[in-house]
Each structure stands twice: as C-alpha cells, then as structure tokens.
Amino acid sequence: MDDCLFCKISRKEIPAKLVYSDDEIFAFEDIQPQSPSHILICPRKHLPSLAEASPEDAGLLGRMQLIAAKLATERNLNDGYRTVINNGSGAGQSVFHLHLHLLGGRAFRWPPG
Ligand code: AMP
Ligand code: ZN
Numbered sequence: 001m002d003d004c005l006f007c008k009i010s011r012k013e014i015p016a017k018l019v020y021s022d023d024e025i026f027a028f029e030d031i032q033p034q035s036p037s038h039i040l041i042c043p044r045k046h047l048p049s050l051a052e053a054s055p056e057d058a059g060l061l062g063r064m065q066l067i068a069a070k071l072a073t074e075r076n077l078n079d080g081y082r083t084v085i086n087n088g089s090g091a092g093q094s095v096f097h098l099h100l101h102l103l104g105g106r107a108f109r110w111p112p113g
Contacts, residue, residue: 001046006097010044020067024060027067027102036105037075041067047098050087068102077104084112 001007008014010026019039020027030038041064047053053061065083072081081104086093 001097004046004097005095006040006042006099007046010042020071025064025067027071030101034101035103035108037072037077037081037103039068039071039102041071041100041102043098048096049093049098050085053098064100068100071102072104075104080104080108082108 005014009016009028016028016031018026018028020041023044025041025043027039027041030040043057043060043064045057045060047057050061068081068083081102084101084103085098086101
C-alpha cells in the first residue's frame with residue numbers, strides 16, 4: 001500500500017522508534033503517547049482493520065498479543081497494562097493499517113471513554 005503511513009514505517013520510508021521487528025510484525029513508540037509506555041504493534045501485511053482479518057490471520061493476531069505481553073514484561077509494566085484495537089472511526093481508529101496499542105505505566109479506568 002503506497003500511501004499507508006504504517007506500511008511506510010514498515011518499509012523504513014518514515015522514521016519511527018522501533019522496539020520490535022521480525023518478518024511478520026514490527027512495533028514502535030506511538031508519536032503521541034497516551035500513557036508513559038505506548039507502543040503500536042503492527043503486522044507487516046496491510047490489513048485496514050480487524051474487520052478485514054480472516055481465519056488465516058489467527059496466528060498473526062495471536063502473535064501480536066504475545067509480543068505485547070513480552071514488551072510489557074521487558075518494560076516492567078507489573079501493575080497492569082492494556083492492549084487495545086480500535087476498529088473503525090467510531091471506535092477512534094485514525095490509521096487504517098491494523099495495529100494493537102500497548103498502553104502502560106499509569107492506572108486505567110473502565111469502561112474506556
Ligand atoms: P488509532 O487511533 O487507533 O488508529 O491509532 C493510531 C495511532 O497512531 C495514534 O495513537 C497516533 O498517535 C499514532 N501515530 C500516528 N502517526 C504516527 C507516526 N508517524 N509514528 C508513530 N505513531 C503514530
Ligand atoms: Zn498499511
């Protein structure tokens with residue numbers, strides 16, 4: 001996807017603070033963090049949102065969550081952390097390349113706003 005922001009980060013055409021990278025998945029610091037720790041975990045494959053994922057993406061989605069857990073452990077987010085996928089503009093999605101937010105380092109309320 002030529003014009004997709006996160007595809008451009010994946011191809012290193014736009015800089016980002018990478019914290020994890022493999023053949024399928026990459027993760028980087030959110031440019032506008034909503035908590036002391038705020039990381040975005042993305043598949044290299046361009047999926048606009050969770051709604052476009054199919055059963056063949058089950059392993060990929062699972063690995064994204066496991067990478068979030070690993071990064072949370074590395075960052076000592078022992079008091080709790082949150083993983084979030086905003087799906088669709090009504091849920092706050094603003095970049096239409098699937099990504100999992102990892103938020104930590106402060107207390108979170110429930111329900112989310
Ligand atoms: P969402 O609103 O769920 O689609 O999340 C998109 C996230 O991408 C927001 O938290 C933005 O702050 C973040 N973001 C947008 N542009 C960049 C960028 N160039 N580098 C890092 N994070 C970004
Ligand atoms: Zn993309």
